[in-house]
Amino acid sequence: MSGDGWDLVVPETEATSVELVPTRNGWVPAPSAPGRRAAQTARAWLRECYSPAAPSTYLGTGERVRIRTHRHWILPLRSIVAAAAMMPLAIVLGFATPNIWWLQIGLGLVAVAHQLFLLYRILAWRTDQIIVTDQRIIRTSGVFTTTVDAVNLDQVTDSTYHRSLFGHVFNFGTVRIGSAGQNQSLERIDYVPAPGEIYRATLTSRA
Numbered sequence: 001m002s003g004d005g006w007d008l009v010v011p012e013t014e015a016t017s018v019e020l021v022p023t024r025n026g027w028v029p030a031p032s033a034p035g036r037r038a039a040q041t042a043r044a045w046l047r048e049c050y051s052p053a054a055p056s057t058y059l060g061t062g063e064r065v066r067i068r069t070h071r072h073w074i075l076p077l078r079s080i081v082a083a084a085a086m087m088p089l090a091i092v093l094g095f096a097t098p099n100i101w102w103l104q105i106g107l108g109l110v111a112v113a114h115q116l117f118l119l120y121r122i123l124a125w126r127t128d129q130i131i132v133t134d135q136r137i138i139r140t141s142g143v144f145t146t147t148v149d150a151v152n153l154d155q156v157t158d159s160t161y162h163r164s165l166f167g168h169v170f171n172f173g174t175v176r177i178g179s180a181g182q183n184q185s186l187e188r189i190d191y192v193p194a195p196g197e198i199y200r201a202t203l204t205s206r207a
Contacts, residue, residue, distance in 0.1 A: 058138055
């Protein structure tokens with residue numbers, strides 16, 4: 001206390017600070033907690049759109065991952081090659097009809113829509129993953145939504161795989177899994193990399 005009155009003392013534990021975040025216009029105060037949580041939720045949702053969740057998200061207690069893989073890279077490559085083959089055709093049509101404005105607009109819209117579809121196919125490939133654990137076979141898929149299909153290994157009645165000549169060259173094939181529950185999404189999986197390894201992991205896990 002001083003002669004003029006009481007001195008205001010703020011304890012260190014009650015001192016407040018403002019968190020700053022960088023923006024294009026300089027450093028500004030960070031958003032409030034609800035806004036920050038909403039932004040984090042939005043970023044997490046966008047991240048899930050182009051990258052699958054970790055396998056631990058789908059595992060039960062004591063469950064261990066043996067194999068985690070995507071479908072073969074040749075699957076999105078097919079879409080990229082198809083898109084590249086269509087671009088010269090669109091360019092030729094554009095130069096062949098320079099005075100037909102509605103055709104020019106239509107070609108532009110078709111090209112944009114096709115590129116968006118190509119991006120969707122690539123994202124779908126990234127989020128489509130196959131997981132073999134010591135208890136189950138799991139497949140996750142979906143870009144804006146997530147679908148998880150799983151079959152317990154004790155319900156698997158038979159499993160086979162097939163590789164064509166092209167599959168032998170690039171090491172991919174088709175895996176067929178028969179189960180008592182008749183899960184259609186796991187009954188046939190095409191473009192599986194190293195299908196023999198997944199087949200052996202299934203047998204080892206069942207053993």
